[in-house]
Structures are given as structure tokens and as C-alpha cells.
Amino acid sequence: MFKQKFFVNIELAAIAAILVGSSFYASKALGKPQSNSQNMVDEVWQILDKNYVDVSFNHQDWKAIRQQYMSRSYSSKKEAYGAIQEMVAKLGDRYTEFFDPQEFKALNNDISGNLSGVGLELAQNEKTKALTVVAPIQGTPAFKAGILPDDVIVQINGQKTQGMKIDDAVKRILGPVGTKVVLMIQRGNKSQTFQLTRANIAIHPVTYNTQTTAAGKIGYIRLPEFTQTAPAEMHRAIQALEKQQVQGYVLDLRSDPGGLLDASLQIASMWLKQGAIVSLVNRDQVKESYNASGHPLTNKPLVILVDKGSASASEILSGALQDDHRATLVGTRTFGKGLVQAVEPLEDGSGLKLTIAKYYTPKGRDINHVGIAPDINVELSEAQQKALVQNQTLATLADPQYASAVANLSKLIQSEDNHLSLQRGK
Structure with a gap:
């Protein structure tokens, strides 16, 4: 049995803690033996098919998408991971993401409130698609440097962020403790460059x-x-x-x-x-x-x-x-x-985060x-x-x-x- 985790966060920085049992979604064969990589691709498809909040799947033929990805041969897990990320991206939902084992381990470490990096919560602007700071986490390198909510990150280590997916941006910002990352920020009509030293960040919430x-x-x-x-x-x-x-x-x-x-x-x-x-x-x-x-x-x-x-x-x-x-x-x-997301750990240590519900005030x-x-x-x-x-x-x-x-x-x-x-x- 998998353990499903509900959460309502913005980005890679803090996930949930309501734990409920959820069913294992077994792969259905397409008439021929499946590799482990194909099984994993199909498992992700099945989880989304049974739980994703949008039953139109972004107005796509979801069964045809399964056929498309299950007809491929995958020579490595890396190829399968790429295919899954491509498939998930078709949903057009910035909160639904696939994490390889290393990324998923980092995500799970964040549950306890022990973060690593520079301490930024990020989102993608709905209209401009710009990589935008939701908030710097108090006491972190980004916070101390003076990065503000609504700042737009236009470059990471000299790489332009235009068209960059949020999970790619996060990967570039994360790194070993003590190493540097250079962010170019657009704030209104002004641009600023921040050289930040990555750190372990223990959050004491209250x-x-x-x-x-x-x-x-x-x-x-x-x-x-x-x-x-x-x-x-x-x-x-x-x-x-x-x-x-x-x-x-x-x-x-x-x-x-x-x-x-x-x-x-x-x-x-x-x-x-x-x-x-x-x-x-x-x-x-x-x-x-x-x-x-x-x-x-x-x-x-x-x-x-x-x-x-x-x-x-x-x-x-x-x-x-x-x-x-x-x-x-x-x-x-x-x-x-x-919106509310859930996390599904997968057998090889990777994981899927998917939007499963909307929430309303009382x-x-x-x-x-x-x-x-x-x-x-x-x-x-x-x-x-x-x-x-x-x-x-x-x-x-x-x-x-x-x-x-x-x-x-x-x-x-x-x-x-x-x-x-x-x-x-x-």
C-alpha cells in the first residue's frame, strides 16, 4: 500500500502530513510484456487517471496519451523519467510534478522542516509565465540578502529563466551547502544581482x-x-x-x-x-x-x-x-x-505530486x-x-x-x- 500525502503548498519547500491509505494502481498490460520502466510510466498514468482533479485532462485524450507512452521502449530509467515528465507536462498544471529519486528525497526531507538551498518559495506567474518569488523564508540566505515577494528571477547562474519550468529552476537553485548560486532579479524597472551561499535551513515555525x-x-x-x-x-x-x-x-x-x-x-x-x-x-x-x-x-x-x-x-x-x-x-x-495536492511515492524512490481537489472557505x-x-x-x-x-x-x-x-x-x-x-x- 502506498501512503498518500495531502498538502497545499506553493513549491518544493513544505509538504503535507495528513496520511491516508491509498490503493496501489497496478499497470494494465497492452498485450505484451512490459519493462520495469514501462510499468513505472503506466503506474504514473494510472494514478493521474484515477485521481487528477480535471477529468478532461486539460482537454486531451488521456487514453491515447497512455497508448503513446506505453508504445515506446525505454533503455533506462532516465529515459522513463523524461517521458513521465513530458506526459505530466501535458496537463498544464504547475502544481502537478514528477520527481526523480534524488528530487523526491529532497522533497521528503522538507516535510520535517529541514530545508537546503537559499530559502525561496517560487511560483510561475499565470499570465507572464515569469519565475516569481512568492516569499523568502525567514532567516535564510535569500531573506537576509533582501529578496522580496513578487521579485522576478530572470537568470540563474547566467542562464535565462524565460520558458524554464519551475522544477528546472528549483534544480538549478538547489545545490551542496556552502556553494554559490547567482540570481538576477527584476524588481519593477530595476534589475539586481544576488550572489547567495547555499545553506542547510532548519525552520522553527513559531x-x-x-x-x-x-x-x-x-x-x-x-x-x-x-x-x-x-x-x-x-x-x-x-x-x-x-x-x-x-x-x-x-x-x-x-x-x-x-x-x-x-x-x-x-x-x-x-x-x-x-x-x-x-x-x-x-x-x-x-x-x-x-x-x-x-x-x-x-x-x-x-x-x-x-x-x-x-x-x-x-x-x-x-x-x-x-x-x-x-x-x-x-x-x-x-x-x-x-488547490490541494497529494503525493504518491513510487517503488523506485521517485514520486508524483498531483492536484486532487479545490478548497473553499467555510x-x-x-x-x-x-x-x-x-x-x-x-x-x-x-x-x-x-x-x-x-x-x-x-x-x-x-x-x-x-x-x-x-x-x-x-x-x-x-x-x-x-x-x-x-x-x-x-
């Missing part, structure tokens, strides 16, 4: 502290990615801040590209009393809803910071809390990724390509954004989005205090 404001003591929590350890760390953070008797919370999801679906569900349950968190709809229009556990850790006022780098699992969490009126969202519109909003609009919009200038990314102003009143969040939280705390005073007066 950081937190208390801050004293005019409204009293508040708790600030930053979540840069939904890794396997994020729920446990979030649980500890909330408990610690509750012991310090904070009166409200600012949860910072800016530049959080997402990650584990299960992590977003667990963390949502720490804030929500009850009700839906998200609904998944597969290609047969079968809807599966995920609800809060009913055991929140706190009911104190909450403001969430979001921006264009907040994606997928971040959007599930912020969308659920916004729909429930549990939190006020401050910042800018989120990325807009409303109120039925489809945020794919749209994103989530904050309740309070606060734009940043390029200088403010750069200072934020370089940690110069993060979670200080010099950070305009944070300052707005604190001001709104102060009103919520005051309103809560007034409400409690009225109740005590009855």
Missing part, C-alpha cells in the same frame, strides 16, 4: 513574544511556514502567552507560503470554538468538510497579518477565521492558491487566483517592505501593518472589556 501597548499586554506570534512541528509549537506559544495573561493576539502570516494541510486544521482549532475550517471538493464534486475540534486554547481578540506572500495553508487558516468573524485581517490581499469562497482581501488594507512602500523583510521593523510600530493591527486589536480589547463590565454590572 516565534512569539509579549508587547505592552496602550490597551495592555498583547501576544505576538509569527508563523513563517506550516511544517509538521508548527501545531505543537503554536500550542506551546499560546499556552505560554496565556500564562502571561495577554489580553489579545497578533498572528503574523505575512510571507507564509503555506505547507501542511493538517497543520492548518490543527492550528485553526486552537482559535475556533466550532464550525467549519475548510471544504475540499474532488473531481467528482464530492465535498469533504473539516471542522474545528471544539477545544480552542483562547477566545481573546485576534488580528491576523497577511500579504501577497500568504498562500495556501495560510489562506485556509485566515479564511476560516475571517469567515467565522473570529479574527480581523490586516495587510494586503493574499496569494490566491485554492462560506464557500473560491480563493484560487483571487486571494483573500483583508478587512483593513495597509500597503507598504518598497522601502518599508525591504525593512520588514530584513527584520529591521518587524513587529514594531515602524511596521505600518503591525501598527495598524495593534490599533485595531486595542479597539477589540477595549470593546471586550466594556462588554465584560456591562455583564458584571447586571
Whole structure:
């Protein structure tokens, strides 16, 4: 039996953790013995045939495609891998990818939150096809160098990225620790070159502290990615801040590209009393809803910071809390990724990531390509954004989005205090 993994991330950097049993998809012979390479090609075709979200397969004759690739002879696994990548590319889905054993090992290493490289979350712009930075991961070489969300990578080590597939770009950016990679970035009308040293990147998903404001003591929590350890760390953070008797919370999801679906569900349950968190709809229009556990850790006022780098699992969490009126969202519109993928490991150590469903917020909003609009919009200038990314102003009143969040939280705390005073007066 294979183990299927659901996730909602942007790119090669963090995958999922809901594990369910899935069937082994046996190859069906085409009237002649099949090589191991043919078996593997057919296995990938079968998985896509049974699970891929688009039943039109990008408006192609999927059975004819199987015949086309099964009629070939493959002299090596490398040839088979190339054929599979070619076949998968016909779906036109940037989130559906095949990984050879080395790539798949790197992908699985990322599950634990131990990354290697320069720390960039990448996506391909839907319209321009440009290789675009979703967000630099906090504390990584890319983050420290000042690379920003929406930067366009135009060259990698002198190689132009125009027409380059995202997985090819990732391969070029990854490499042994201590080696260099040179990225040319287009930011608006300006181009910049960054020489980055690759590193091992251990992500510690949750950081937190208390801050004293005019409204009293508040708790600030930053979540840069939904890794396997994020729920446990979030649980500890909330408990610690509750012991310090904070009166409200600012949860910072800016530049959080997402990650584990299960992590977003667990963390949502720490804030929500009850009700839906998200609904998944597969290609047969079968809807599966995920609800809060009913055991929140706190009911104190909450403001969430979001921006264009907040994606997928971040959007599930912020969308659920916004729909429930549990939190006020401050910042800018989120990325807009409303799709769910699954991973299927293959017998030779390679693996397939495929889109299997769309997701909707509790109120039925489809945020794919749209994103989530904050309740309070606060734009940043390029200088403010750069200072934020370089940690110069993060979670200080010099950070305009944070300052707005604190001001709104102060009103919520005051309103809560007034409400409690009225109740005590009855």
C-alpha cells in the first residue's frame, strides 16, 4: 500500500502530513510484456487517471496519451523519467510534478522542516509565465540578502529563466551547502544581482513574544511556514502567552507560503470554538468538510497579518477565521492558491505530486487566483517592505501593518472589556 500525502503548498519547500491509505494502481498490460520502466510510466498514468482533479485532462485524450507512452521502449530509467515528465507536462498544471529519486528525497526531507538551498518559495506567474518569488523564508540566505515577494528571477547562474519550468529552476537553485548560486532579479524597472551561499535551513515555525501597548499586554506570534512541528509549537506559544495573561493576539502570516494541510486544521482549532475550517471538493464534486475540534486554547481578540506572500495553508487558516468573524485581517490581499495536492511515492524512490481537489472557505469562497482581501488594507512602500523583510521593523510600530493591527486589536480589547463590565454590572 502506498501512503498518500495531502498538502497545499506553493513549491518544493513544505509538504503535507495528513496520511491516508491509498490503493496501489497496478499497470494494465497492452498485450505484451512490459519493462520495469514501462510499468513505472503506466503506474504514473494510472494514478493521474484515477485521481487528477480535471477529468478532461486539460482537454486531451488521456487514453491515447497512455497508448503513446506505453508504445515506446525505454533503455533506462532516465529515459522513463523524461517521458513521465513530458506526459505530466501535458496537463498544464504547475502544481502537478514528477520527481526523480534524488528530487523526491529532497522533497521528503522538507516535510520535517529541514530545508537546503537559499530559502525561496517560487511560483510561475499565470499570465507572464515569469519565475516569481512568492516569499523568502525567514532567516535564510535569500531573506537576509533582501529578496522580496513578487521579485522576478530572470537568470540563474547566467542562464535565462524565460520558458524554464519551475522544477528546472528549483534544480538549478538547489545545490551542496556552502556553494554559490547567482540570481538576477527584476524588481519593477530595476534589475539586481544576488550572489547567495547555499545553506542547510532548519525552520522553527513559531516565534512569539509579549508587547505592552496602550490597551495592555498583547501576544505576538509569527508563523513563517506550516511544517509538521508548527501545531505543537503554536500550542506551546499560546499556552505560554496565556500564562502571561495577554489580553489579545497578533498572528503574523505575512510571507507564509503555506505547507501542511493538517497543520492548518490543527492550528485553526486552537482559535475556533466550532464550525467549519475548510471544504475540499474532488473531481467528482464530492465535498469533504473539516471542522474545528471544539477545544480552542483562547477566545481573546485576534488580528491576523497577511500579504501577497500568504498562500495556501495560510489562506485556509485566515479564511476560516475571517469567515467565522473570529479574527480581523490586516495587510494586503493574499496569494490566491485554492488547490490541494497529494503525493504518491513510487517503488523506485521517485514520486508524483498531483492536484486532487479545490478548497473553499467555510462560506464557500473560491480563493484560487483571487486571494483573500483583508478587512483593513495597509500597503507598504518598497522601502518599508525591504525593512520588514530584513527584520529591521518587524513587529514594531515602524511596521505600518503591525501598527495598524495593534490599533485595531486595542479597539477589540477595549470593546471586550466594556462588554465584560456591562455583564458584571447586571
